[in-house]
Amino acid sequence: MPFQPAAWPRKLRSQEWYGGTSRDNIYHRGWLKNQGYPHDLFDGRPVIGVLNTWSELTPCNGHLHELAQKVKAGIWEAGGFPLEVPVFSASENTFRPTAMMYRNLAAMAVEETMRAQPIDGAVLLVGCDKTTPSLLMGAASTDIPSIVVSGGPMLNGWFRGERIGSGTALWQMSEDIKAGRISREDFLEAEQAMSRSSGTCNTMGTASTMASMAEALGMALSGNAAIPAVDARRRVMAQMTGRRIVQMVKDDLKPSDILTRQAFENAIRTNGAIGGSTNAVIHLLALAGRAEVPLTLDDWDRLGRDVPTIVNLMPSGAYLMEEFFYAGGLPVVLKRLGEAGLLHREALTVSGKSIWEEVGDAVNWNEDVIRPAERALTSSGGIAVLKGNLAPGGAVIKPSAASAHLMKHRGRAVVFEDIDAYKARIDDEALDIDETCVMVLQNCGPKGYPGMSEVGNMGLPPKVLRKGITDMVRISDARMSGTAYGTVILHVSPEAAAGGPLAIVRTGDMIEIDVEARSLHLDLPAEEIAARLAGWRAPEGPPERGGYTRLYHDNVEGADTGADFVFLKGRRGREVPRDSH
Structure with missing residues (x-):
């Protein structure tokens, strides 16, 4: 009507x-x-x-x-x-x-x-x-x-005659530094050009x-x-x-x-x-x-x-x-x-x-x-939702920003227990990782970080970047900036901190993704997954014992339903409150 x-x-x-x-x-x-x-x-x-x-x-x-x-x-x-x-x-x-x-x-x-x-x-x-x-x-x-x-x-951002995009150039240039393709001075010079x-x-x-x-x-x-x-x-x-x-x-x-x-x-x-x-x-x-x-x-x-x-x-x-x-x-x-x-x-x-x-x-x-x-940049754009035993509630990937050759992939998991573990290990030349691996980040979802930070587009290891590799499959319960790119699988639900299967992935496990089939699969027998989940223990909540951080951690829903507070869903209307004067 x-x-x-x-x-x-x-x-x-x-x-x-x-x-x-x-x-x-x-x-x-x-x-x-x-x-x-x-x-x-x-x-x-x-x-x-x-x-x-x-x-x-x-x-x-x-x-x-x-x-x-x-x-x-x-x-x-x-x-x-x-x-x-x-x-x-x-x-x-x-x-x-x-x-x-x-x-x-x-x-x-x-x-x-x-x-x-x-x-x-x-x-x-x-x-x-x-x-x-x-x-x-x-x-x-x-x-x-x-x-x-x-x-x-x-x-528009402009640097040395070329367009540079806020955020996107930041991720690109930070990888270029690790790969030795640009200098720190170049990066600093480009900083002002990104946001003019x-x-x-x-x-x-x-x-x-x-x-x-x-x-x-x-x-x-x-x-x-x-x-x-x-x-x-x-x-x-x-x-x-x-x-x-x-x-x-x-x-x-x-x-x-x-x-x-x-x-x-x-x-x-x-x-x-x-x-x-x-x-x-x-x-x-x-x-x-x-x-x-x-x-x-x-x-x-x-x-x-x-x-x-x-x-x-x-x-x-x-x-x-x-x-x-x-x-x-x-x-x-x-x-x-x-x-x-x-x-x-x-x-x-x-x-x-x-x-x-x-x-x-x-x-x-x-x-x-x-x-x-x-x-078109891609004939089938949108957001692809992947499901499987690794993401029963779903996970998302942006095909238009991903690499075509990685949209169907099987690789060995390299697991980072949280973002601090990732930062501590990613630059280590002894890290057992190559471009065929699947980088897995845990405990960065709504409850886990808490807040679900934009860390899902993990930078690649320097030793991989130096080979000229610019993309790898990355999986997490985190988000990524809308300015970022890559074959990045995000918002895995249920998240690790809530006991989702992502929590029990171990380095060495094999993971298969098939974006066309909308599949995200952890290659383990069902009984092994069940046994690991049975032995899983929830991580401690945030160290704060009160305040908004506690309210958030205790009440936030999963990413698959919008990460709102359950008590805020719906309309409460515009009725005028009673006057107290």
Whole structure:
């Protein structure tokens, strides 16, 4: 059924705080007036929270305070009352042990911020990758009208006449140093060239992937995902988003109207087409849990399996986000999916229009950046979900970033008990390993690290790199950066710290992978696996005896269901809390 806008005018939730002449109304309204707001701003016009993840310690979001002013300008123009609200900002490149550990905390804080305060709608101002899912998760749980505006990617990196991508070049050059192909001085010179403007990673890393997911889900205005952070059109997008949220409040256009099963299927197929990050799997599973939309790991494999990867961006391809924008950006990709019968065209977006109405006229300006299907980077993109006795709950691999000759492989396991063991042993020339081996990393999943850090793309041993080898099969219960690449099998579930079969793999065991058959097999008799599991003992939890680390460790779900907290799944709604004054 088409969306039916609510009747307007009507009483808004902010009026529970500000409307009237009671002592409580004056208590809420009067103190806010100390900032110089005139009385008629409290007359029933929509109050919009500009939820801003700006932080100087979140480099990708360092420009969002200025971008918020454009959002606010748009809200004023449309007759709303904007109020900027700082919310939890988790940066992947500064938070330890990993920003992923704090995604749920941020989502919980955003949800309570939205419900507890007098806002009728929210603009979700996001950038670095965990801020996008965390704000979307909080908005889905409250179901207050909400819209995403992303900070945008950095400009292209350039070094000695060649493009270098943030993150991707970091992994490449760190391997080149170990192989003796470049000097430390070269690496340091390239550092500044990787990140030469405000914005998120300029590769199709997790930040750009999640911006694309927000747009494909219908939660951002068309074209939002790819505009560079410093491009004037990014500021225009912010201002237009501010205008749009006011009408969304008037229409009562909510996340539950947009985040439907069709929307998630569109996003999964879009992720395959863009060569998006494996991290999107976890984030969309968690968001679907908040939106009360049934979604499983198997859906990711089924829906994305036959989607060609047509966006030629690092780490899978050659270009960067700047070229993607110039080529036409995500609307072109969505149009291609629609023409191929791989898009639910009628899915609703925050514009109030269907996704097809938004993208049907998109034009591709560069067919090497956004390729036709017959010249796709890989004809079967998406995220492949592998299962077997080593991963009964599933594991994921990104075929577009993997090596074709390793997609079917049998090799001897070299096991690292945790990331510290890996770091202590990987550079040892005496380590018994060659390029035919399978590197296995344990105890780095949601509970194990804790937090599920981006360490799954383990660097190769120097003695292997010196042979000119650039890829090996790597298996873990960890994540990897969306900017990374290689034949890396991730998110093995159940994780080692929860007693999954990954925990009992030993160096010398043989492991077989077959991506086409979706198989991940530990070549041991079932009785031997059972005996090892029977003798397994859970590792001790984190040394902290309280605080958020303990809350996380004790309540986080597995990667195969989104690594959310079980008590945060579902919608709790936007009912106004009781006044205590």
